[in-house]
Amino acid sequence: MKKIGLYLVLIFIVLLLIIKGDQLIGLLTSGSLDRVVGYVQSWGIFAPLISIGLMIFQAIAAPIPAFLITATNGLLFGVVWGFVISWIGAMLGAIVSFYLAKRLGYDFVKKKVNETGWLNHLERLNGKYGFWIVLIARLVPVVSFDLISFAAGLAGMKLRTFLVSTGIGMLPATIAYTMLGHDMRNIQQFNERMLIIISALVGVTLIAMLLKKKYKSEKPGG
Numbered sequence: 001m002k003k004i005g006l007y008l009v010l011i012f013i014v015l016l017l018i019i020k021g022d023q024l025i026g027l028l029t030s031g032s033l034d035r036v037v038g039y040v041q042s043w044g045i046f047a048p049l050i051s052i053g054l055m056i057f058q059a060i061a062a063p064i065p066a067f068l069i070t071a072t073n074g075l076l077f078g079v080v081w082g083f084v085i086s087w088i089g090a091m092l093g094a095i096v097s098f099y100l101a102k103r104l105g106y107d108f109v110k111k112k113v114n115e116t117g118w119l120n121h122l123e124r125l126n127g128k129y130g131f132w133i134v135l136i137a138r139l140v141p142v143v144s145f146d147l148i149s150f151a152a153g154l155a156g157m158k159l160r161t162f163l164v165s166t167g168i169g170m171l172p173a174t175i176a177y178t179m180l181g182h183d184m185r186n187i188q189q190f191n192e193r194m195l196i197i198i199s200a201l202v203g204v205t206l207i208a209m210l211l212k213k214k215y216k217s218e219k220p221g222g
Helices: 002-019 021-028 032-040 044-060 067-104 106-112 114-127 130-139 145-155 159-169 171-184 185-220
Strands: none
Touching: 021 032, 021 044, 032 044, 032 067, 044 067, 044 145, 067 106, 067 145, 067 159, 067 171, 106 145, 114 130, 114 145, 130 145, 130 159, 130 171, 145 159, 159 171
């Protein structure tokens, strides 16, 4: 019963957001943190659920960066709860994208993503290095989260492998963006921490790119 209740809540949120789809796409692509903060905050006690719904919506409506939502969560709910809300929303969005690709197939995914080069190497996601490919891709901020989820679902990757690699891989960026959002309004107080976060993101990205080259060179025909 608890699962059914959770699904009904999620369906309600997503339907509500889809009804206002055009408005929300404009909001999430505006580049304005203040606008997103104002929208989420306007829902009062339902703000955390709406934020999670926005994460799911942006995953379905890809490609839309989730940075503004994650930063909003950090600013409104603090670092700890902002991270928890962002991580749950990102995971649910990834699962929805994964299953949509799995059920609706190649044509659906091709319409949703521009970087179709990934779709030519789907067998790798369901092979020996699938876990590491998804993990590394999640660690690189410039790679679309939603693209990875769509590609993994289309490749028929095992859900458990996808969830573990996604959950771990999203941690650094989710923590960093949540903290950046929290600190952005108080930049003078947290300027040193912001520099550390940005440096850490750059470091993680460089490590992920090196690992990508390593596994690509080890893959026959890579």
